[in-house]
Amino acid sequence: MNAEPMNVTGTPLRDKGEVLLSVENISLRFGGVKAITDVSFDIRKGEIRAIIGPNGAGKTSMLNCINGFYQPQEGRVVFKGERRAKMRPHRAAAGGIARTFQNVALFKGMSTLDNIMTGRTLKMKRGFFWQALRHGPALHEEIEHRRVVEDIIDFLQIEHIRKLPVGKLPYGLQKRVELGRALAMEPELLLLDEPMAGMNLEEKEDMCRFILDVNNQFGTTIALIEHDMGVVMDLSDRVVVLEYGRKIADGTPDEVKRDQKVIDAYLGVAH
Amino acid sequence: MLYREAGQYKSTYAADMGVFPLREDRIGIAVILAIALVAIPFFGSDFFIASVMIPFLVFSLAAIGLNILTGYTGLISLGTAAFMGVGAYSCYKLTTLFPGVNIIVLILLSGLFSAGIGVLFGLPSLRIKGFYLAVATLAAQFFLQWAFVRVPWLFNYNASGAIEVPQRTLFDIPLTGASATPETRYFVCLGLVVVLTWFASNLVHGKLGRSWMAVRDMDIAAELMGIKLLNAKLMAFAVSSYFAGVAGAMMIFLWYGGGEAADVFSIRLSFSILFMVIIGGLGSLIGSFFGAAFLSVLPTALKFGLPALGVPIGGAAAEHVTFMLVGALIITFLIVEPHGLARLWQIGKQKLRTWPFPY
């Protein structure tokens, strides 16, 4: 990883051929309530894919199905060519899916540094007894990962809050730390659930920059949920639109913007 | 003026990741260790060492154990005393089965049995949490306490039903049994506590400790980071029970020197240790020491201190006052400083850091 800010206006290094993940005919019910009905779409390697839709359209539930927190009753999730009916959360994490949450879900009692270090858990291999000694291999491992984490801290410009407990940080910074924690997992697919909710304009701009940088520098594929249409249209390569748990449109931002169903969903239909 | 971080630059991550990154803290720890190693054995009376210092060390270790479970992992246990009992009885069985092996080794081994039992009773923690888990650990407390009385194999079919601590030596110095001096027993306790605290500190500052705290703070997010909840929780139960077990073995072998162990490891003891952790500070190792010091010294201080000051107080009355005080203190701490003595200590250090110009 490179800590130096990179010129992102240059030609993007994206290779958008391969399908990284696809969901096939997913349906999810909670008792009698249908959260998602028969939705399929794919996410290609290296792209920024937005999932949009009015409140209650099933966007977060979709992310939850992708990383195994929910198990859909019907349909399949295919990730890196592996097709499975259900995904366990830690398996998804091991496979390279990381995410952030709509309402920040940080470990409030821990420092920024420790929060981001938790993202490295899966990459740390030393066993219990080495950890108990904290010398030799365990210490080397700890330092090696600390170095990676420091790079992420530099990248997100949160050096000054390194050792503060995250519970006391302002909301915008918490969101940034959460992004850092997800990045520490070095994910292939990063799921962002409303990364800009509740932010002011400046914070939003920063966050957009970080998302673009992550996509450009690390080549991370990103799926994001966002309500700010301006942000969605500027950032994303392709957009999928959900309404009442069904997919109503899928395509580039321009295509979606012109889609009559989408306009109806957002503005209401004249009768 | 005495406590400054200014001018102490850290040029490696290793230095920054140290448990005591400040030079002053390192000096402080060295001074405390020196006092514990030299001053107390030389200047402390036998009474002080046997009824203040040894109980303090034993309780500290048990409190660290419970703190790992409750403070770091967020799982409440009301069965600490039972796990301590498992340690004591395992140690007793081990001394009978392997009389030739050094007693310190056996004490350390006996914790493993306790850890095993702890994992067993920790299994429900995957499905239940909070109050429910607290009740589940009561099952361990009452079942094990029952077993200590009803399974005569555990106490070698003694008529008295008590553990009899045999004499064991190291380099011909008696460590346990009637002829062991308080000083030797104190040194053994101190050594065990220092080494195990060091392990605990390493664990909570490493990957495992972070997993525990992640589970405590937001278990769903922890799971999505790839932390296996069951593993992390069972690991916490195992390590916690190991510490409790070693503390229990120390309690019988190095402090009580035998006796009706089944009575000792009662629910009251479980509560006392939980209170040490609360008052000392949840999720803080140094807090465990504070809490243990506070609660193990308080009864003795009331019993012997008040009469010495001229306040007439009987043994029974002192006990009642202790109960009331402990109850009141717990409530006070929860209201004023839920993070316990450890947080007060930190605030004190913070004040000292900027003293005398706080702005």
Place this chain on the structure above:
Amino acid sequence: MSDIATRPAPNLLASPLVKFGLLLAAIVVALAAGIWLDSSNTLYAIFVDPFRQMAQAPDLLVQTIWEGLVSGVLYALIALGFVLIFKASGVFNFAQGIMVVFAALTLVGLYEKGVPAFLAVIITLGVMFALAVAIERVVLRPLVNQPDIILFMATFGITYFLIGFGEALFGGNPKQMIADQLYLPKGAIDLQILGGLVSLQKIDIAAAVIASLMIAALAAFFQYTRIGRALRAVADSHKAALSVGISLNQIWVIVWFTAGIVALITGIMWGARSDVSFALEIVALKALPVLILGGFTSIPGAIVGGLIIGIGEKLGEFYWGPLVGGGIESWLAYFIALGFLLFRPQGLFGDKIIERI
């Protein structure tokens, strides 16, 4: 579904029915195999002999069940105190057991100091009210909106304080409950049934009747009064209740006082059966497994749970206890509850626990 609400049942195995069926099948198979292989008659002693004994002496069985029923009623009464407070203030009141002891001690202590019995009851009620006010002022008010677990631990503090306070005032020796002076019935009714004599203590019958009356009154109070509705509102959310103008402080005093009354009645009944001492404290902990069975928020759950635990542990002790040296009453209740937890974590009548993020 904009936030992670409930997790749907992930697979077939998670369905309790399927799991229960599988377990049952496994047990039957294991049993059959075991009995076939059994040479030392252990399995016979565990799985066959107790039932044979029950069938041979049904009068003993009835007697045991009755004993269990009565202790179950008392567990249920303590659990009821827990449920009241939990429902209304979200506090898991660990001190309920000690409140029972404290109330009974106060009553007996006052009587010993020369106060007439019924006046002593009234004064004790006054003391319980004062306790409720004190707890609200000193403990609950400063801890509003703290995490549940902090409040839970604060009730440990209350427990210890009351133990010390009670012992300091009234001494730690067991005392005799003033059952005669309160005109509680004495003696036993002997019934000739099933070819044997079953003896029912009148005090036990009285306990069952009084408990039922009280539960009915409480249920009506919760369901039909304005205060009852406010109580339920507070239970759902402190903040929301405050915002619609419910006075938390007042509600808390009421609910802790109600729990205090329940504690006093429990203490009288219990004290009349054995004696009043701090040994009750350990017995009172059995209300916790009762709560697990019944769910923390359900009054019928507390009663059914209490009866299941009471009868279960008496049967267990009487028929299976001797196999392992007796005394299993001390932990059986917890294991019944634990086994139950694995199938229904929210209890018999409790609401489904919803995990949010």
